Amino acid sequence: MAEQLFQLDGQQLAKICKRTLPDQYDDTLLSKLQELNPDYPIRLARIGEEWYRLGGVVDMEGKRIANDLIEWTERTYIGCGKNLQTLIDHAREQKLIATRQTGNTLHIVIQTGCKAEQFVQIDIDKTHEVSDRLLVNEHNPPEDLEEFIDPLEPECIETFCIGTSRYSYRRKTDVAIFMDEINKYHSTEHPAQRFMDDWNRSSAQQKAVFSDDWIVRPFRNTGRFGEQIINVEIINTQQKNVPQLENINGKKGVSLHNLLTRFDRQAGYPFAWFFYMVKDKLVSPHSGTAVFKDISGDFSYLPERDVAVLKDWINTPYSV
Numbered sequence: 001m002a003e004q005l006f007q008l009d010g011q012q013l014a015k016i017c018k019r020t021l022p023d024q025y026d027d028t029l030l031s032k033l034q035e036l037n038p039d040y041p042i043r044l045a046r047i048g049e050e051w052y053r054l055g056g057v058v059d060m061e062g063k064r065i066a067n068d069l070i071e072w073t074e075r076t077y078i079g080c081g082k083n084l085q086t087l088i089d090h091a092r093e094q095k096l097i098a099t100r101q102t103g104n105t106l107h108i109v110i111q112t113g114c115k116a117e118q119f120v121q122i123d124i125d126k127t128h129e130v131s132d133r134l135l136v137n138e139h140n141p142p143e144d145l146e147e148f149i150d151p152l153e154p155e156c157i158e159t160f161c162i163g164t165s166r167y168s169y170r171r172k173t174d175v176a177i178f179m180d181e182i183n184k185y186h187s188t189e190h191p192a193q194r195f196m197d198d199w200n201r202s203s204a205q206q207k208a209v210f211s212d213d214w215i216v217r218p219f220r221n222t223g224r225f226g227e228q229i230i231n232v233e234i235i236n237t238q239q240k241n242v243p244q245l246e247n248i249n250g251k252k253g254v255s256l257h258n259l260l261t262r263f264d265r266q267a268g269y270p271f272a273w274f275f276y277m278v279k280d281k282l283v284s285p286h287s288g289t290a291v292f293k294d295i296s297g298d299f300s301y302l303p304e305r306d307v308a309v310l311k312d313w314i315n316t317p318y319s320v
Contacts, residue, residue, distance in 0.1 A: 008036065010169060013122065017167035022126055026106060029124070029167060033108065040110045045121075045215050046237040048105040054150065055099030055129050055162075062131070062162055069098055073149050084145065088136050096135040098154075099162055103127030105170065107237070109211045116196035116210035117176040128165040131157060173218055182230055191320040192216070192232045195278060198309045208269035213238050214279075234279055234320045242267050242276070245283045252294045257301040260291070271306045278313070279320050288313060 020029050026044060034042045057065040057072050066072035073087075080086035103125050110120040133154035140155075142148040179193050189197075199205050217233040245263055248256060263283070264272045277283035292314050295302055302310065 008172070010172060013124075013172060014169040017124055017169045020167055022165040022167055026126070029106075030108070033110075033122070037110060040112055042108060042110050044106060045109045045211060046107040046235070048107065050102060050104050052100050052102040055101045055132065057135065058097050058099055058131065058162060060095045060097065062160065064162075065094075065096060070149055073145060077145060084142070084148070087148070088141050091135040092138070097157065098132050098135050099129050100132040101127050101129055107215050107235075109215060111209060111211060112176075114205070114209075115176075116199040116205065116214075117179050119175055119211040121173045121175060121211075121215055123170040123173075125168045125170055126165060127168065129162040130159050131162065132159075133157060171218070173216060175216055178216070178218065178232070182232055185230060190232070191318050192234050194318055195234055195275070195320045198278075198313075199275065201305055202274070202309050203270040203303050203306050204272065204275065206270075213268070214275075236276075236280060238267075240267060242272075242282060244281075245273060245276075245287055248284075248287055248290050252290070253299050256291065256294055257299070271302075271309075274306070274310065274313075278318065285317065285319075288317075 016029070016032055020032060022029070030042060030044060054069050056067040056069055059065060076090065077084070077087050080090060106124045106126055108122040108124065110122070112118045112120060133151075133156050136142065136148070137151060137153060137155040140151075140153050142151055179190075179196070182190055183193055196210065199210055213236060215235050215237055217235050219231055219233065220228050221231050223229050242263065243266065245259065248259060251259065260273050263276075264270050267273070267276065273283050273287065277285060277288055288310060291302070292310050295307060295310075
């Protein structure tokens with residue numbers, strides 16, 4: 001049973017998404033995934049910001065005309081003899097409505113080991129379709145197909161839902177395997193890999209699980225010669241009330257240690273300030289310099305493993 005997780009490929013996950021009716025807290029989806037992988041804890045790590053994209057076409061009663069607005073427009077335009085006015089008249093006569101897809105991406109994690117990179121991340125979109133606008137603005141008709149599809153001044157209507165919410169599979173990332181692969185394409189250690197390595201050898205790893213606070217966002221970018229490069233970003237998932245580390249100018253010894261301890265306590269694990277410094281703007285890089293200067297003098301309040309991480313960062317700073 002322990003190997004069953006890794007047999008879940010994209011096709012299987014897509015089927016699970018298609019056959020699962022979304023509920024408010026996504027409990028049914030999580031339960032199905034947990035049943036298939038009883039030896040590993042599964043949890044919803046993060047719900048991404050709401051996004052929207054173009055939808056399809058319906059009539060005034062909400063009856064489906066087309067799933068894809070762009071495909072319908074191009075096909076119907078050809079059917080109208082490539083005459084834009086004929087297309088506009090058709091849309092007006094039928095009182096057609098353009099819809100939009102709105103949704104969020106669910107980031108689900110399956111912990112497979114104690115190291116930072118030992119988790120599988122499944123990204124699933126939860127979407128629903130709503131009416132958006134009249135296909136043609138009576139008072140400001142489009143001047144070309146591009147404006148027909150995405151007008152600058154749409155004639156909005158009262159929103160109503162079309163069908164039910166649904167899940168759609170986006171991707172599965174075995175983070176350990178993915179990081180091995182991404183490192184092949186970088187001559188130096190990738191910052192995200194170093195971030196995870198620093199976690200593994202710090203006191204944070206002794207007290208916390210990496211994927212409880214951090215997940216990944218794989219993406220592609222274009223290199224200087226037009227080549228496609230696989231890349232990754234570290235994302236903080238926590239909504240904890242972690243404050244910006246206040247100005248540490250002039251602070252040292254006990255007062256500086258107290259500031260760091262308070263930050264770590266609110267973040268939920270030791271040495272948290274370092275990782276927020278490397279990733280987020282809540283902690284200034286000046287803090288790392290000040291702490292290292294402090295512990296290199298008369299004060300000693302960091303465990304040796306954390307001193308080693310900080311010293312390496314001082315010698316070769318990085319951010320993710």
